[in-house]
Amino acid sequence: MMTVARFSPRQRGKLLLAVLPWLGAAALAVAPVAAPAQGAYPAKPIHLIVAYPPGGLTDTLARAVGDGLSRQLGKTVVVENKGGAGGIIGTDYVAKAAPDGYTLLMTIPGPITSNLALYKKLPYDPRTDLRPVSDIATARTVLAVNSSVPARTVAELLSYAKASPGKLRMGSWGAGTQPHTIQTYFARQYQIDMLHVPYRGEGPMVTDLLAGQVNVTVGSVTALKQHFATGKLRPLAVTGTRRAQALPDVPTFTEAGYADEPFRLTGPITLMAPAKTPQDIIDRLGRETASLVASADMQRRIADMGAEPLGTTPAQAEAAYKAYLPVVLKLTADTGVTLD
Structure with missing residues (x-):
């Protein structure tokens, strides 16, 4: 028969004080470790894709905007040229990128408007795979x-x-x-x-x-x-x-x-992101871009390029795109443009 030890109230108190530190250590050992909080955006370099080779207006403007955003966001913005197929290659790359704000697109209207009428099957749909962040400038x-x-x-x-x-x-x-x-x-x-x-x-x-x-x-x-x-x-x-x-x-x-x-007809050069990019990131990028374009230095740089600054919000850029798209598609059809 097992004998159960009996302790006086005073003995029980001393025993509890002795084992509490060990119980606390054991609890810490078995408790799940909380994941570290995700850092504020951006936490790493951002890649800005231009769907054309270096030397044109889109590339020049992308580099100016990239420099400015690097200073404002505190992270490097790397401009990458992914030219070919009338802008399709670079645009598709961004459309299929992770929607985390670290891969963006600087584009003229063609890849996100007239290409819908020119190609029977695009590898992306700009209406559902991409979303505007800001119209940077009007390309003259x-x-x-x-x-x-x-x-x-x-x-x-x-x-x-x-x-x-x-x-x-x-x-x-x-x-x-x-x-x-x-x-x-x-x-x-x-x-x-x-x-x-x-x-x-x-x-x-x-x-x-x-x-x-x-x-x-x-x-x-x-x-x-x-x-x-x-x-x-x-x-x-x-x-x-x-x-x-x-x-x-x-x-x-x-x-x-x-x-x-x-x-x-004239059209904007637009900063875009993958469609499922979180709204808070889109809003942050939109605010920073609009602020950058509104600065005296960027206004001067854009004017020197021969373009005219815009710097719209994401909502304004989205509305402009929806209004501009049917006009371009009709014009493309009316002029009879076909692929070579």
């Missing part, structure tokens, strides 16, 4: 020719094209981009023979434009204006409803007598 573009082309106005260019079939070769930074749209519209509306020559990006296209491999384009003011000063290229007209701030002496297409819709 200009119809320009190599100095070897004997034209100083839009009318003279069209007259030259009719008199010299096949002599004009319009370079673009990819199928479905604004130069391609306008080249197709010129050909259909004014019955001219003009060859479309697509490139992987604006930088390579400008190189060949200067060399005369192509002799006409609609390119960004950013990439072309320095060559107007040297006389190697000649501006004829800017797109949009008003003159470009960086080219105040160059008329709009409307002022030149061509008020057609393809010549009046």
